[in-house]
Amino acid sequence: MESTSEPDIRNAFLQQLVATSDGRQHMLSVSVDAEEGDEGGIFEQLAEVVDDPQLRQLVERHREDEVRHAQLFRACLSRLGLEKVPVPDELKIIRQIADAVGGGRQGVRGANDVMMTYALLRAIEERGVEQFPLIADAFRRVDPETADVYMSVARDERGHVRYCEQIGRHYAPDQATWEQALTDARALEAAAFTRAGLANLAYCGERGWVRMDGLVGT
Ligand SMILES: [Fe+2]
Ligand SMILES: [Fe+2]
16 A cells, blocks of 8 residues: 555545535534634734734734634535534634633733734634645535635635734744744644544544545555
8 A cells, every 4th residue: 555645635534525415514514613713702802902003903804804704604504505513622623722722711911922822823824724725625526616615715814824923923022932932833733733633534434424444545
């Protein structure tokens, strides 16, 4: 058997998943939860601390975009005649990240908190920029309209990466501190992405939406 790279496995997984109606319902529900993941009201807290009017506008635009993204994915479900289904917490990447940093219970109080939060948000946005086109590719053959929605959301997430960079750097004491915060945030996000991804793989495998033996090259 030839070795199969992680992106190949991820692509094969997505192709299998969206081939079934149950799989499409699950994928879109996971996406709704990711977009609505702001359970701690993090943008509210950020808007309170970010007092520069221009940057504050970015915080608010970012929040509005995420609300709109959730609506776009919910509209895909409606168009397909599907309901949003619950997703277990261990599959939710944003929940996994929030748990890893203490559930956001400490709150956003000052410049350092703003910088740390935007480092994490940037890592999350980067993941969206990377993953949404892959999900779009998987949907392209079965449901091109949903594929287009994922691509338009991916474009917005690229803008969000820039917002995060701008605000995070503004609140960082210096460039080196910002870069270190980003390195740490990316490591934390990557660990959560792997954890949630494996939990998702097991969940979808148990329900027969994906076949594990179909995921690795032959
Ligand atoms: Fe989004
Ligand atoms: Fe975003």
